[in-house]
Amino acid sequence: MQTRRETLKHSAIVAGLLATAGLIPQQALAYNKAAFEAKSLADVVKALGAGAPAESKDVTIGGPDIAENGAVVPLTAGTSLPGVKQMLILVEKNPAAMVALFNVTDSVEASFATRAKMGQSSDVYAVAVMADGKVLYAKKEVKVTLGGCGG
Amino acid sequence: MADPMRIRAQAAGDKTTVRVLMSHEMESGQRKDSAGKLVPAHFINEVTATLNGKVVLTADWGPSVSKNPFMQFVVKGAKAGDKIGVSWKDNKGDSRSDEATVS
Numbered sequence: 001m002q003t004r005r006e007t008l009k010h011s012a013i014v015a016g017l018l019a020t021a022g023l024i025p026q027q028a029l030a031y032n033k034a035a036f037e038a039k040s041l042a043d044v045v046k047a048l049g050a051g052a053p054a055e056s057k058d059v060t061i062g063g064p065d066i067a068e069n070g071a072v073v074p075l076t077a078g079t080s081l082p083g084v085k086q087m088l089i090l091v092e093k094n095p096a097a098m099v100a101l102f103n104v105t106d107s108v109e110a111s112f113a114t115r116a117k118m119g120q121s122s123d124v125y126a127v128a129v130m131a132d133g134k135v136l137y138a139k140k141e142v143k144v145t146l147g148g149c150g151g
Numbered sequence: 152m153a154d155p156m157r158i159r160a161q162a163a164g165d166k167t168t169v170r171v172l173m174s175h176e177m178e179s180g181q182r183k184d185s186a187g188k189l190v191p192a193h194f195i196n197e198v199t200a201t202l203n204g205k206v207v208l209t210a211d212w213g214p215s216v217s218k219n220p221f222m223q224f225v226v227k228g229a230k231a232g233d234k235i236g237v238s239w240k241d242n243k244g245d246s247r248s249d250e251a252t253v254s
Contacts, residue, residue: 036213072217091215095181099215102224107207108200109166113223117179117215 036098041090041125044098045135048086053127056136061126062113063142070118070144075099077126078111079136086129087112093122118144158251160226160235167229167253169200171222171237179214193243195220201236202229229253 035047045053062076077089087110089099099116110128118124121143128136154174161168173195180192192214200208207226226235231253238248 036211074221076223094215095179096213096215098213100213101211103209103211105207107202107205107227109225109227111225113221115217115221117177117217119181 035101036096040092040097041127041137044088044090045127045129048129051133051135053135053137056128056138059126059128059136059138061124061138061140063124063140065141066143066145067118068145070120070146073116073118073124073142073144074113075116075124075126076111076113078109079126079128081110081128081130081136083131084110084128085131088125088127088129089114089116090125090127091116091118091122092125093120094118118142120144156237156239156247156249158235158237158249160229160233160251160253162229162231162253165228167226167233167235169224169226169235169237169251171200173220173222173239173247175218175220175239175241177214177216177218177220181214193241195239195241197240198222199238200224200226201234201238202226203234204236 035044041053058081059079063073067073075089077087084104087102087104090097091099100114102112104110123139124142125137125139157172159170175195176193178190178193182190184190194214195212198210198212199206208224233253234250235253236248236250238246240246
């Protein structure tokens, strides 16, 4: 017969197992709202819990020098470095700086392209968050003649 | 239910370039309608890509991705005939999944 004390002990163990097995992966997958509300590169990196960002030649950002239509600005971000955990695309002067976050796995290359809206001329950043906690970025200025966020 | 995505996956050597065009409003929550009221934000915030059912890429998006979003990425080790799946979920809980074959 199981005593009350044993029952409690077991449920505590099960709860602990659930926490390690279930909760932690869920946390990693959850949509990072704080990062998408951050206003600057430093804030985004802080919201993701990564280290201080450093500029790097190994990270590339692509985009037009002058974007005629701010509603559709093609941007590319990539790096040739191994051990990338996440690639981010940021537009500094948008109401929320972060455009997109790509979780890189071994099966894909750390090279992405997408299209972003830009409210005004601004620096755009490609940020690589490395598995060892380093944060590398590249930036580029894109001039916008017609904004795409208001209207 | 949103319109289907257009997915193209082209293999070159052991690398496959996948291009996805989704159909979505991507309302930023910054715009005002003719009555001067803010249009509520409505955008895709989660994107998942799979190769033969195995997740190869997940992405979180903010409202500043353009309307009818385009995404391009490169998958390693996919062969012709493999299945690339892409699915998205937006902030109102709507979702859509589509599949394409690598050529």
